[in-house]
Amino acid sequence: MLWNTAPHNRQKLAIARRNKLVVANWKMYGSLALCRETINQLNHIIQPGADLIISPPAPYLSELGRLAQKTGIHCCGQDVAAQQNGARTGEWSATMLAELGCHHAIVGHSERRQHHREDDLLIAAKAQACIDAGITPIVCIGETLDERNAGQLERVLGQQLDALLATAGWREAIIAYEPVWAIGTGKVATPAIAQAAHQFIREYLAKTDADAADEMMLLYGGSVKADNATALFAMPDIDGGLIGSASLEVHSLVRIYQAASLTSRAAAQMTL
Incomplete structure (x- = not known):
């Protein structure tokens, strides 16, 4: 169960495990x-079975949160510090995000790994800091093209997952698989390629806790667009998407969310 965020007197957040989830x-x-x-x-198209989270730049979080009240749309930080306070100019803590009403924070995005030299241990510490503050971390993992071509996909993903698995609260996380070679490049993993990576992730987690692995939300991120979202979201181990540039065009984000809602309804009908 995901929690609403904040150290005290918080309500449970109504985002169910394995719901379809779109994170902009x-x-x-x-x-x-x-x-x-x-x-x-x-705000008028949010449907049961498909959730929407928007992660704007930090200066806009408060206003977006105000606008989103009672809409079913949730806010998310793009990053967070590993510490809860301190003399760290330019950073913010998970507790601060919780005070703004954020329920989630992205940690370990490939751009943070590349441009800010964040390593697996720091990313795991950030994830645990979120969990300690009642926020759900969206932990990003993924391989470069050179690593994939060298047959290192499973080694790289396993190493990144091992750091997360060493934290006490890893079961509360959401994992976003984002192949680095598909981010902002226009390239996208085919549904079959993305599904294979997600299946590996779920099976790897199951070695530690099969029940938690079955419930873990796994998102795909990497040039998801309105015209490929339905096929990606229909894969059995893909629970939604971490959407970059396509989420900046409102019409495109609407269509991606509708794809998530459609695949959620289709999956529900298949289980009847």
């Missing part, structure tokens, strides 16, 4: 106008 990561883009437009366009 705006990176260092966006504006107050985009916050307003996005909420206005999406």
Whole structure:
């Protein structure tokens, strides 16, 4: 069960395990106008079985949270410090995100790994800091093209997962598989390639806790667009997407969310 966030007196957040989930990561883009437009366009289409989280740049979190109240749309930090406080100019803690009403935070995005030299141990510490504050971390893992071509996919993913598995709260995390070679490049893993990686991740987690692995939400991130979202989300081990540039176009984000909702309904009908 995912929790609403904040150290005290928080309610449980109504995002169920293995619901379809769309996370819009705006990176260092966006504006107050985009916050307003996005909420206005999406607040009436939220459906049971498919959840939407928006992760704007930090200066917009408070306003987006205000706009999103009672819409069913949730806010998410793009990063978080491993510490809960300290003399660390330019950083913010998970407790601070919780105070703003955030229920999630992205940690370990490939751009943080590349540009800020974040390693697996730091990312795991950030994930645990989120969990300690009642926030669900969305932990990003993935391989480069050179690593994939060298047959190192499983070694790289396993190493990244091992750091997370060493934390006490790993079962509360969401994992986003984002092949580095598909981020912002226009390249995208085929549904079969993405499913194979997600299946490996779930099976790897199952070696430690099969029940937790079965419930773990696994997202795909890497040039997800409106025209490939349905096929990706239909894969049995893909529970949704971490969406980058396509989430900055409101019409595109609407279509991606609708794809998540459609595949969620189709999966529910198959179980009847």
